[in-house]
Amino acid sequence: MSKEGKRRVALITGITGQDGSYLAEYLLSLGYDVHGIIRKSSSFNTSRIDHIYVDPHTEGNTFFLHFGDLSDGELVSKFIYSVKPDEVYNLAAQSHVRVSFDMPEYTGNVNALGTARLLERIRGSESNTRLYQASTSEMFGNSPPPQDENTPFRPRSPYAIAKLYAHLMSINYRESYNMFCANGILFNHESPRRGETFVTRKITMAIARIVAKRDKTLFLGNLDAQRDWGFAPEYVECMHKMLNVDKPDDFVIGTGETHSVREFLEHAFSYMGLDYTDFVKIDKRYFRPSEVESLKSNPSKANKKLGWKPKINFDDLVKIMVDSDMRKLDLTPIGEGDEILKRKFPEKWWRTD
């Protein structure tokens, strides 16, 4: 509720994605009216939000979906003017780094210009709408770890370059027009809802398929890359925190730990009593033309100013994701991941899968 006793209204772009779905659940649990933009697709693309969908005819419904696309400025205007959001969370993106090398122009149109379209429409609406921009650790590129808010940006992909444009535009609108624009520089965050072509999920799904005897081999690219992997539900809480402080700012969000893809493999396969070297083969097609070798956050500013500290560490995350993918194939999970969730989040606001 606002100070005037009105329900707060949020607009989420990218609501069908991993983060969008968790954020929608979180904001609904806080009593927001939540509006989400979804893309027209010839097949269903709402599986992550089906469990919170409510028939629009239902009295008291607080969850609304609208067809749209960040490449369409007219539609972006329509949403800003008709929904009149208090908070906009800009999560929509072509979010796959490897794919951005194949689709650089499209990636720029959505990730960079899509943000410019939103910023410009919010400015035009002369409202007090606050904007969260989904920035990324990929913008640090080959700046050596640990990375914090003062680390120079040296992006290494069309994805990261487009995101850096959006990040700087958000700062520019904050400085030029006094708009409330906050950038969350989030390091990798994963979950049972992670897209199936990102490396963690690709690994945990492959393990379940191997256990089910549906697959024998997992093809991967660079196993030496290091990432700071956290748990997505904890990260979306930060997005909300960033829009609910007195002053807009930029924050690095991560665990402060780093691990290689190889370590993820070792932990995930050994959790199921398997040796990854029996199943993994290297396929050059999964290497990137230029790689980000090592990411490790220094989240001190978020710890201090947002009071944020992650509860889920690398080992927990691996177990949560493997358990979930086992269940998705109707296999019996080891269950340590489920126990971790119960212990660390006795009152969690999201559905587990």
Ligand code: NAP
């Ligand atoms: P995701 O699962 O790939 O979701 C991306 C969302 O954007 C989906 O809802 C997708 O719709 C939508 N989208 C794509 N192109 C669009 C367009 N042209 N117009 C409107 N919507 C479009 O990504 P995520 O992991 O949730 O990440 C959320 C945001 O945070 C992204 O901007 C990502 O770049 C950024 N980020 C992610 C991480 C991470 O580790 N997850 C870290 C830092 C930053 P469909 O479902 O129809 O494809």
Ligand code: F7E
């Ligand atoms: O790759 C290596 C790959 O695609 C992680 C996005 O959410 O996080 C994500 O980007 C690492 C890379 O994530 C495979 O080369 C090896 O070094 O899971 P990923 P990402 O590129 O770090 C950032 C923060 C974002 O903002 C992005 O939106 O794993 N790797 N073999 C592989 N990666 C993939 N995808 N597939 C492989 O077979």
